[in-house]
Amino acid sequence: MPTIDVFTHVLPRAYERALERSQANLGARHPSVRENLLTDMDMRLVANPPRSLQIVGSVIFDEQIREKYRAEVAQTANQELSQLVLDHPELFEGAIAHLPLNDLEFSCHYLADTIARSDTLVGIQMLTHEDGRNFADEQNSALFSMLNEVRRPVWLHPVAEHSSPHFLESARQQLLATVRDLMDLRWAASYPRVRVILHGGVAALFAQGEVSAEATRLAAQQNFVVDTAWANSLEITTAVKTLGAGRVLFSSDSPFATETGVESLDVAQHALEQVKAAHIDEQEKQLVLSGSWEHMRARIPVNVLSxxxxxxxxxxxxxxxxxxxxxxxxxxxxxxxxxxxxxxxxxxxxxxxxxxx
Structure with a gap:
């Protein structure tokens, strides 16, 4: 069974064009977009570990795009992601669609009419906050209800620049704050059929091998899972012992390196080695590397249309x-x-x- 890397990044041309139109000096503000692996699929295949498939999502810069264009850009980018999966079955397991928080009417319709019927879009990516509005906001209840109906998982991604020396701490604090807000809203009880994947959740909730207060609260909420992006072997060990291997998913966050000395070409392999070095048994490692995702995907309703x-x-x-x-x-x-x-x-x-x- 191949390893499933549940979150990696690409930069769809739709975002490039939209950002060019906005005349944003993106390269200066977000140096990470210069990474060739975001757009070069041949190079990406070389960097991918053997017998490994990726689930891919867009690098998102919604706040750099005028609000009235975000829905259009997201829709076009999602179509590009679907096509990438179809064109490169040797590399991709599926794609994660993006929905803009500023246009809930579009997001709800697109989720029900397109994503719920897609063979390639296996879930959606949402940011922890956008334009000062948090994901865990009661104003988003219509979107949450639709997610509960279509039963597509949500990848919750912090908003931070990967090249920043403060990236990990910023991402960690955003995820912890969002977890607290979701717990306070009793989100899991209100939307029990939605699986929320906290991207970077292992590194955030179990930093340096310590069990955070947020992790303790999260442990009883079975529809919240975490992925291993940016995590070391000690943090992965603690996460598995606390939540169980069935709630921990492997992610490299490729091609972005957050550790000094790790090149972008080596990010996926380095992340894989952290799981292999964790003090958990072989069955637990297999669950983290592929089994947990396979179980989750099996719960996604069969697609209505190709x-x-x-x-x-x-x-x-x-x-x-x-x-x-x-x-x-x-x-x-x-x-x-x-x-x-x-x-x-x-x-x-x-x-x-x-x-x-």
Whole structure:
């Protein structure tokens, strides 16, 4: 059974184009986007450990994109991710769609109409906060309810620049704060069918092998799981002993290196070695490396439509909507013509009546 790396990054062209249009000096503000592995799939295949498949998500810079364009950019980027999975089955297990927090109406419809029917989009990626608005905000309840209905897992990603020397601490504090907010909202009880994957959760909740207060609260909430991005073997050991291997997923966060001396080409292999070095038994290691994800994916409802079927349905729906709109316009025009004719007829009748007197 291949290793499943449940979160790695790419940079879809949709985001590149949108950021170019915004004239944001992205390379200076976010040096990590210069990484070639984000766009070069041949190089990525070389860097990927043998017998390993990746689940891939976009590098997200929504706050650099005007709010009115975010839904359009996310939709285009998600389509690119789906195509990557179809084009590179030797590399990708699936893709994680992104939904913008600033447009909940779009996000709910897209989740129900597209993601829930996709063969390639295995879940969604949400940021811990966006434009000052937290994921754990009661205003997002409509989205949470839709997630509960379609039963797609959510990867919760902290907002931090990977190249910053303070990245790990910033990401850790964001995840801990979000966990506290979700616990206070009794989120797990309200949305029991949603699996929330805390990206970097092992490193955040079990830093230096210590069990945080947030981890203790989380232990009883079975629909919260953690991945191993940025974690060392001690932290992975503690996470498995506390939560159980079935709630720990392997992630390299490739191609971003957070440890000094680890090159981007070696990130995935380095992360894999941390799991292998953890003081857990072989069965637990297999669960972390693949089994936990396989069990989670088995709970995702069987897709209703294939990607091609979905494309054809969207075309048919667009055609039907166009025909409906044209029919409504024709009906409106005919009503105006009928009204004008009736008005003229009434005037003629009135004139004829006047003449008879």
């Amino acid at each position: 990607e091609q079927d979905l494309y054809e349905e969207e075309k048919a729906q667009a055609k039907a909507e166009k025909a409906k709109k044209e029919a409504e316009e024709d009906e409106k025009l005919q009503a105006e013509i009928d009204a004008e004719q009736k008005k003229n007829a009434d005037r003629d009748d009135s004139n004829g009546l006047s003449a008879s007197f």
